[in-house]
Amino acid sequence: MTTLTAPAQAATTRELTDLCLAASIAAARVITDVYARPFAAVDKADGSPVTEADAAAEAVILDYLRATGIPVLAEESAAAGHIPILGERYFVVDPLDGTKEFIKRNGEFTVNIALVEHGVPVLGVVLAPTTGAAFVGDRHGAYECNALSGIAVEKHAISTRSADPLRIVASRSHGHAALAALCDTMQIGSDVSVGSSLKFCLLARGDAQLYPRFTPTCEWDTAAGQAVLEAAGGAVLTLDGQRLTYGKSMTRFLNPYFVAASSRDLAARAALEMQALVG
Incomplete structure (x- = not known):
């Protein structure tokens, strides 16, 4: 397993939220390009499937996040043995969550980017490339928007609700x-x-x-x-x-x-x- 040195950390949560959303939108564009044409899937060492979209989307996200200096724990990099020294603040990235759904072409897959501090996720973006539906949460609350056009529109706050049954x-x-x-x-x-x-x-x-x-x-x-x-x-x-x-x-x-x-x-x-x- 390769150990990488973590650089200095920077940026506020609000700035990082905007950056993570932008990275998710860019990754979604790459994913939908692959989704629109024939693609192959192979099994990783753990038996889970992976496609070219996973690696391409992760590369885009890592490029967006690199300037922050915050370490990134990313699924495909971790599978290849590249895990940085994480420390108390780091990103967690799944460039294509739901690869099985991607292969089935049912649209139920997402781009996932989170920021973890002291062991808990304090910021998260989940974006569904086929619909553009994006869900964002940080210290300021949670909201849903649509990013299908490449920019986030129709933002509105969301919250949990009780129900019986x-x-x-x-x-x-x-x-x-x-x-x-x-x-x-x-x-x-x-x-x-x-x-x-x-x-x-x-x-x-x-x-x-x-x-x-x-x-x-x-x-x-x-x-x-x-x-x-x-x-x-x-x-x-x-x-x-x-x-x-x-x-x-x-x-x-x-x-x-x-x-x-x-x-x-x-x-x-x-x-x-x-x-x-x-x-």
Whole structure:
């Protein structure tokens, strides 16, 4: 594994939010170019698929972020063994979250960029290239906009909403036997299935209340979505009731099982039920 030296850090959160959104828009343009023509997919060492769009989008994002001097933990670079010294403040990038959805051509894939400080995501941008829908969260709150034209328009604030009965969002590409039992226990009224980090975003804008995760994820899969959801009033907890944190280099940046929810109270209740189900 190659170790790179982290340069000096700079810039304010608001400036970084604008930069991350611009980088996401530029990466989305590259992704849609590939999406519009035939492309090949190959399996990485961990068995997950990758396409030329993943590498091309990551290169664009890294170019945008380089001037900040802030280290970047990026999925494809990490897969190649290039992991910088992260420190207490660094970016987390998944240039194409939902590669399986990209290959299926169902449009449910995103560009994810987050800023992590002291182990928690404080800024996140999740952008769906096919629709232009972009979700942004930072210390100033959360908002949704559309960037299909190449600039962010139609900005409006978003926040989580409670509901009775609850609505759950589950992954289209990943399932688990405990999910049905959890739905019964939590008295779920309806469900919606969507790929990639859009699951966090549905919670952030109040379309659903619960996203349980019983299957593996890495930090670049969740950091941006978590930042958006928390900025909108939600929470992401591990099954022991603790906030999902970042910088887990000893486990190759793998996350434990977690639950994202429209409120911390709901997340804590669901985490207990999930823990009981998986033992």
